[in-house]
Amino acid sequence: MKYSVCIEALYGKNFLVGLQEIKGLGIDAFEFWSWWDKDVEQIAAEKERLGLIVAAICTKFISLVDPSQHDQYLAGLKESIAAAKKLGCKTLISQVGSDTGKPRPQQHAALREGAKRAIPMLEENGITLVLEPLNTKVDHPGYYLSSSQEAFEIVREIGSERVKILFDIYHQQITEGDVLRNICDNLPLIGHFHAAGNPGRHELDTGELNYSNIFREVQERGFQKYFGLEYFPLRRARDGLEKLPR
Numbered sequence: 732m733k734y735s736v737c738i739e740a741l742y743g744k745n746f747l748v749g750l751q752e753i754k755g756l757g758i759d760a761f762e763f764w765s766w767w768d769k770d771v772e773q774i775a776a777e778k779e780r781l782g783l784i785v786a787a788i789c790t791k792f793i794s795l796v797d798p799s800q801h802d803q804y805l806a807g808l809k810e811s812i813a814a815a816k817k818l819g820c821k822t823l824i825s826q827v828g829s830d831t832g833k834p835r836p837q838q839h840a841a842l843r844e845g846a847k848r849a850i851p852m853l854e855e856n857g858i859t860l861v862l863e864p865l866n867t868k869v870d871h872p873g874y875y876l877s878s879s880q881e882a883f884e885i886v887r888e889i890g891s892e893r894v895k896i897l898f899d900i901y902h903q904q905i906t907e908g909d910v911l912r913n914i915c916d917n918l919p920l921i922g923h924f925h926a927a928g929n930p931g932r933h934e935l936d937t938g939e940l941n942y943s944n945i946f947r948e949v950q951e952r953g954f955q956k957y958f959g960l961e962y963f964p965l966r967r968a969r970d971g972l973e974k975l976p977r
Contacts, residue, residue: 789824850894
């Protein structure tokens with residue numbers, strides 16, 4: 732199982748301490764949200780010292796559903812790719828922005844066309860962009876993209892191996908449920924996973940989701956990328972990480 736620990740979620744401001752701890756626990760990959768407020772060179776050096784992999788970071792939070800922001804989005808993507816290359820990271824997480832109030836087909840088309848404009852830059856640099864649906868019921872009211880089915884539809888319309896979906900199991904359980912069927916029916920379109928217990932967004936052994944079954948089924952279907960652990964621990968971070976399905 733290829734786990735990636737979201738350092739900010741599990742360790743807060745204790746970023747470098749978190750890197751040392753996950754290495755000691757036998758986890759070799761990590762991810763984090765914003766690179767622009769951190770010392771990327773320091774993180775890169777510590778990653779090399781510990782022999783870790785950066786599985787994913789975020790690109791700048793600029794709207795894809797608002798066409799007037801596409802140029803700004805692409806400029807932020809260019810900066811994010813430069814940071815990713817310093818870190819040896821091959822996956823960039825992209826949120827898509829808040830609902831603008833325009834008709835949904837119009838926003839859907841804007842999202843698709845904005846992501847299409849990113850493809851040459853992604854191909855040139857060997858980067859995969861993963862678009863992230865989020866739940867609007869609990870955590871992200873007003874966000875545009877919540878349905879995994881719409882997200883998969885957009886990726887199919889884009890038609891590039893460089894643009895896939897980040898399937899966050901926690902978010903999609905809240906939004907629509909039936910997560911294992913939705914995952915297995917669309918697995919080639921998924922470039923990264925996030926996982927947390929629901930309700931509460933805590934350790935994987937809390938709540939209603941049977942992660943042992945989910946992970947086993949996805950692995951058996953040949954998924955080779957990372958399962959990102961993006962939750963807010965109730966216990967010491969290491970306690971939940973020691974109990975992960977293996």
